[in-house]
Amino acid sequence: MIATQARLTYVDALRFAAVDMGMVGLDGTIMPGFVAFARGEILLAKQVRASALFLLNSPGGELGESMGLYDLLRGESASGHPVEIYVMGVAHSAAAMIVLQAADKRVSFPHASFMLHE
Numbered sequence: 757m758i759a760t761q762a763r764l765t766y767v768d769a770l771r772f773a774a775v776d777m778g779m780v781g782l783d784g785t786i787m788p789g790f791v792a793f794a795r796g797e798i799l800l801a802k803q804v805r806a807s808a809l810f811l812l813n814s815p816g817g818e819l820g821e822s823m824g825l826y827d828l829l830r831g832e833s834a835s836g837h838p839v840e841i842y843v844m845g846v847a848h849s850a851a852a853m854i855v856l857q858a859a860d861k862r863v864s865f866p867h868a869s870f871m872l873h874e
Contacts, residue, residue, distance in 0.1 A: 778805030782825075786817030786850055791824040798832060807838040810859075816849025829858035843868040 774781055780797040782790075798808055808829070816822070833839045841859040848871035855862055855870070864870075 774811065776804065778802075778809060780808065780810045782810050782812045782814060784813075785815055786822045786825060788818065788821055790817070790821050791828055794825060794828060798828075802837065807840055808832045809840045810842065812841050812843050812847055812851060812855060813845035814848070814851035815846055816851045819850060822850035822854065826854050826858045829854065833858075833860055843870070845869075846871070849873060 778801045780794065780801050782794060801808060810829075829839045838860040839858060840861040840863070841855050842863045842865070843855060844865050846869050847855045847864075848869070852870045852872050
């Protein structure tokens with residue numbers, strides 16, 4: 757029998773490296789399953805860091821899931837784990853609301869962009 761070896765993609769390798777440093781990557785459209793993913797990543801990251809550190813790059817997404825993510829992050833903060841969000845790329849629509857309202861510390865990389873609806 758020939759053993760097969762699992763191969764990691766570059767993105768997987770970056771994700772595992774970030775988790776090892778206690779960072780949670782929130783990348784992409786906020787859609788169903790996003791909160792469950794974030795909750796799992798937070799549990800892994802809390803083994804390394806006292807605060808919750810997020811790298812965000814999102815065009816926003818579904819309102820219900822976005823509010824769930826907001827509640828998750830505020831809950832982390834209320835339980836004594838300060839929430840830090842670093843915006844890399846975009847924080848548009850609901851993602852911008854999450855950065856502005858759910859984070860205890862907000863950092864924007866120089867070329868990051870924000871967009872809020874009128």
